[in-house]
Amino acid sequence: MFYEGTIIRPPSEADSIILQVTVGCSHNRCTFCGAYKGIQFRIKEAHLLEADIAFAARYCTRQKRVFLADGDALILPQRKLISIVKNIRHNLPWVKRISTYGNAKAIRSKSMSELNELKDLGLDRIYMGLESGHDDVLLTIKKGETAQSMVEAAGKVSEIDIFLSVTVLLGIGGVDLSDRHAEATGRVLSLMAPRQIAALTLMPLANTPLYDQIQRGDFKLPDARGILKELIILVQAISLDRVQFYANHASNYLPLSGRLQRDREKIIQSIHLALSGGASLVPERMRAL
Ligand code: SF4
Structure with missing residues (x-):
């Protein structure tokens, strides 16, 4: 495969064929994100993509999903995306599921009929980064969206029954907005109604503006206890039923997962246990993005 730069994929796509169809991120301004800093966003060259699909056709016959x-x-652009998805369907006919990251702007750029067209061709999962449901936080981190615009984008995805997975970021409100960030995020997630929620914990990367803010003392990251308290507020504020909730990413201090609301009390009890010293946390040196 002709991969360029750092390839990032959701944990649940670990077994998927990863096809890099673009390089970088079209937004690339979030202050906490160092994934594509310095990389000019562009569509991957057609001949390289063709070669990657040919490689997958030969060597990835056991993998049933493409990310x-x-x-x-x-x-x-829709025409380009349709041609890629058709190419996948034609050359990798055993693939059952196609997934992608999709930010609110990208979802907004598609009409309902365009999203339906993609769904009919096999796109069945979109991963979207909300990060925070608090508008002040979204503004500060330069997400380029508001809580309302994220809710609207999520509504389009849900309306055509594409699986929506939403990521949020514990700690991104800093100490000052910690509680309000957690409460607003739970409330906005409830409005977005995703099928899956992933709560990661902020780990400042040295190549990001947020890291510089921390060094200058302009942003104070909550400590492990602060993050766990944030997690309690977040879980309590989610009013959805039957949503899969994951806080077991390598960045998290206490690996937790469950189905809300069914497992809500169990999750909260586990956090209280850790806060009282009855369960150990992942040591800093073992945490990763
Ligand atoms: S967090 Fe997502 S939208 Fe923001 S810069 Fe990184 S990849 Fe782009």
Whole structure:
């Protein structure tokens, strides 16, 4: 495969064929994100993509899913995206599921009939980064969206029954907005109604503006206890039923997962146990992105 730069994929796509159809992220301004810093967003060269699909046709016959990378492949013009998806269907006929990252702008750029067209061709999962449901936080981190615009984008995905997975970021409100960030995020997630929620914990990367803010003392990251308290507020604020909730990413201090609301009390009890010293946390040196 002709991969360029760092290839990032959701944990649940670990077994997928990763096809890099774009390089970088069309937004690339989030202050906490160092994934594509310094990389000019572009569509991957057609001949390289052709070669990658040919490679997958030969060597990836046991993998039933394809994940389209990089940061927001859904932003591709519809005609281009349709041609890629048709190419996958034609050359990798055993593939059952196609997934991609899709930010709110990319979702907004597609009409309902365009999303339906993609769904009919096999796109069945979109991963979207909300990060925070608090508008002040979204503004500060330069997400380029508001809580309302994220809710609207999520509504389009849900309306055509494409599986929506939403990621949020514990700690991104800093100490100052910690509680309000957690509460607003739970509330906005409830409005977005994704099928899956992944709560990661902020780990500042040295190549990001947020890291510089921390060094200058302009942003104070909550400590492990602060993050766990944030997690309690977040879980309590989610009013959805039957949503899969994951806080077991390598960045998290306490690996937790379950189905809300069914497992809500169990999750909260586990956090209280850790806060009281009855369960150990992942040591800093073992945490990773
Ligand atoms: S967090 Fe997502 S949208 Fe923001 S810069 Fe990184 S890849 Fe792009």
